[in-house]
Amino acid sequence: xxxxxxxxxxDKACARLRQENQPVTFTAVAAATGLSRTTLYRDTxxxxxxxxxxxxxxxxxxxxxxxxxxxxxxTALDVLADRVRHHEEQMGxxxxxxKWSYEG
Numbered sequence: 066x067x068x069x070x071x072x073x074x075x076d077k078a079c080a081r082l083r084q085e086n087q088p089v090t091f092t093a094v095a096a097a098t099g100l101s102r103t104t105l106y107r108d109t110x111x112x113x114x115x116x117x118x119x120x121x122x123x124x125x126x127x128x129x130x131x132x133x134x135x136x137x138x139x140t141a142l143d144v145l146a147d148r149v150r151h152h153e154e155q156m157g158x159x160x161x162x163x164k165w166s167y168e169g
Contacts, residue, residue, distance in 0.1 A: 071100065071111070072110060072111060072114060074097075074100070075100070075111050075115065076114055076118075078093075078097035078098050079114065079118035080118070082097070082118075083118060089119045089122050091105050091106065091115065120133075121134075
């Protein structure tokens with residue numbers, strides 16, 4: 066199901082529920098989006114979006130919640146930095162091969 070529009074609907078529904086201080090439940094998200102609960106449970110991407118909103122709602126504004134979010138952001142940043150380094154290494158090798166071919 067992971068269509069972009071369905072994911073956007075789920076994300077908006079979760080954000081609206083949180084904004085209205087309502088619990089982010091599968092029943093509430095299903096009602097707000099028109100999708101079945103089974104569909105929400107079976108799609109891992111949708112499940113991750115809902116779980117993310119649920120954990121944010123549970124820890125919203127607390128020191129523990131902010132600390133947890135910082136830790137998650139640091140982990141994501143480390144993963145991204147590793148990817149960038151990997152791509153830079155690949156580009157460096159590619160540029161060296163091109164330079165060697167051109168000079169050769």
